[in-house]
Amino acid sequence: MECGAQINACVQVHGKSIPMFVLRITSARLAHSHPLNKHIFNQYPHNRNALEPDVVNPVNELRNAGAKKTSILKYIIDNSNCNPTNQDVHNLVRKLKKQDETGMWCCNSHGNSSY
Known part of the structure; x- marks a missing residue:
């Protein structure tokens, strides 16, 4: 369309x-x-998942504590205006995990050097 x-x-x-x-x-x-309606609006992932940092940070803490994705989904629905799907939560958890893993390998030196 x-x-x-x-x-x-x-x-x-x-x-x-x-x-x-x-x-x-x-x-x-x-x-x-x-047509413009809420159903069509909610079909777009960036609309379903527009999470504020004050929601993402506790979600990451829940993930680190071993919370199940269904609990994380409930937390997001209860504490934001977003309406993510189970797959959206799965993708978010995977993204947060990857950020944590990437952060462990970052270099602390300044500039373009890695030594």
Whole structure:
């Protein structure tokens, strides 16, 4: 399904004395070529899994403590506005585990050297 809705934006520097980055909408086409409803919205994983850090951190602690994925799923549903599937939780746990494993092998030196 090709939807015609599109928002274009660019990042600009605003202010001369204290420059800051701002997001500027350059064009917007808001007409959709499909129905909009909660069911369709929840089909997209990035909508089901938009977890805040204050939820992800306890989920990682639960994972480290050996909690089952069903318990983690219940925690997410009870403590966020997300509605993940069992597979979403499985993917999240795998991602958190990989981050922990990768973090153990990071180099503590500065720059591009590893010695």
